[in-house]
Amino acid sequence: MTLFRKLFFVGVFSVAVPVYAQTDTLRLSRQECVAIALNESQTLKVADMEIKKADYSKKEVLANLFPAIDFTGAYQRAIELQSMNMSMGGMSQTIKMGxxxxxxxxxSASMPLINASLWKSIGLSDTQILQSLESARASRLDLVNNVNKAYYALLLAIDSRKVIRQNYDLAKLNAEIYERQYKAGTASEYDMLRSQVQVTNVxxxxxxxxxxxxxxxxxxxxLMGIETRATLMPTVGLSDMQQEMYGYYLGDNRSLSDNTSLRSLDINRKLAQQNVTLQKMAWVPTLAAxxxxxxxxxxNDNPIKNQHFNPYSNVGLALQIPxxxxxxxxxxxxxxxxxxxxxxxxxxxxxxSLNMQVDLALDNINRQVNQISSSEEGMKSAEKAREIMQKSFEIGAATYLNLRDSEMALTSAQLSYYQAIYNYLVSTSELDTLLGREEALGIQNN
Structure with missing residues (x-):
């Protein structure tokens, strides 16, 4: 199934009939899970909207460079006109005014001709867009890291279940052997009951x-942003991932230049430096047309009829010097x-702090590689010991306690082996996230 078809399945899955949804199984690789998460995650959609907001904010600043045109209209009705008394020829006369x-x-229109603060604000808006872009990048890195760890956790849970299932099947097999021996009179009832108890304990x-x-x-x-009614299953197991882990190579490329925290801090410093320049521009005179x-x-009388509008206009310059x-x-x-x-x-x-985290991560990865090798050898030895003890038990040369000890040792060795691989994979994903290695995490840049 191609990735496009799987994405299409995810899109139509939410409208599928619920009765069948319970049995649907979607098998995906880690890379496909990452691709779906990057396409469907609501968190990333919110981060992309922040970028749009920053872009609109820049356009708002640019709009201040263009003329601002306003229309005003006012009407005033006199209730009582202002009057003035004048003495004319010894007689007082009242004259109404207005x-x-x-x-x-x-x-009215105005346009800035010289405004240094406004010009610098445009550069500030560009940096704010970069800040939003880096924030969205950080969200992608965190999302992919969480998807990777969730995928690895699913692998660990499935393989651990297989180990426990194997232990359960062995316990049932031993219980059946004891039951046959009890019926044949070669085993005690206590041994039969104890073997049955082991089955119920598992x-x-x-x-x-x-x-x-x-x-x-x-x-x-x-994390992928899809319906939870589907049964997600991986296409590989942890033992298959072991074959790929030796291809992980960091070499001398431990540069922190792509670390999202450091990049965000550098952008914030750039904003702060631009703010310093912006504050200096407050002393620069402004000129507007x-x-x-x-x-x-x-x-007088009717406010609508017989109105004669007389125009007048002016143009000027407004200079402001702080x-x-x-x-x-x-x-x-x-x-x-x-x-x-x-x-x-x-x-x-x-x-x-970041350099210390990288050193610790590399040290953990190297130790986990050694742990995987030793756990694998221990698992093989435990498997061989369990087979020998199983045959010895079947012919009566070993006790049930000896057999059960060998089975528990095998179970513990297998779980330790899978846990070591899981720890290694999680550590590499954490380190890639720390260094901002998008390609290693499976993020495709458009």
Missing amino acids: TDNNWNLGF EPELLQADIAVRQCQLQLAV TFNINWNAMS IFHGGAKYQKLRQAQVQVKQLDLQRETLVN
Whole structure:
């Protein structure tokens, strides 16, 4: 089944008939799980929306470079006109001033010609877009790392269930042998009952193993952003992954340049440095062009009829020179400079911490490789010892206790072997995430 068909299956699965959904099994490789998660994850969709928000924010800043045009309209109705008394020829006369109706309509436009702060804000918006992009990249890295670990956990749960199932089958086989021997009179009832008890003791472990597998399947489905009604199954086992693990190579390429935390901190420092420049631009004079065109009309009685609008217009320049603001601009500048120094110190601490984490991760990986080799040898020895003890038990040359000890030793060796492979795979995924190695994690850059 191609990846396209599997993605199509995921898309239509939610509308499938529930009766059949219970039995559907979707077999996926780790790479296919990663691809589906990157395509369906709601977390990544939210991160992509943050990028769009940052882009719209930049366009908002760019819009301030264009002329701003506004229309205004005002109407005023006089209730009582202002009056003035004048003495003329010894007689007092009252004169009313103004009109009953006053209309004022007009357009105003302004455009910045020199505005250094606005120009610098555009560069600040570009850096904010980079910040959103890096945040989305960090979300992708975390998601893929979690999908990888969930996939490996599913492999471990399935292989562990196989080991417990094998132990259960052996316990049942031994119980059947004891039952036959008891009926033949060659074994005691106590030995038969003890072997049957061993079977019932393993049954809860088998049930817990089934629950663990289902939990891992649900966790993986949730991380992939798909319906949880399907039964997700891997295409490989942990022993198959062992063949690929020796292909993991880091070499001398332990650069932290792609670490998402470090890159985010560098972007924040760039923003802080741009903020310093922006605060300095607050002392630069601004110049804007203005234009106004208005119409006014004045009349008495009816406010609608017989209105005569008379136009008037003007154009001008508005110059603003900052002189003194109580030192507020200077204090803002000092705050921005302190923030840059803080980020420099934080970066130094972060680099030291990341280098330590890389050293520890590499040390753990090397130890886990040795652990896998020793666990594999121990498992082979335990398997051989169990076979010898099984044959000895069947011919009566070994006790049931000896046989059960060999079976428990084999079970423990197998579980340790699979656990060692799981630990190695998780450690490599964590290290790739730490170093930001998108290609190693299976993230395809468009």
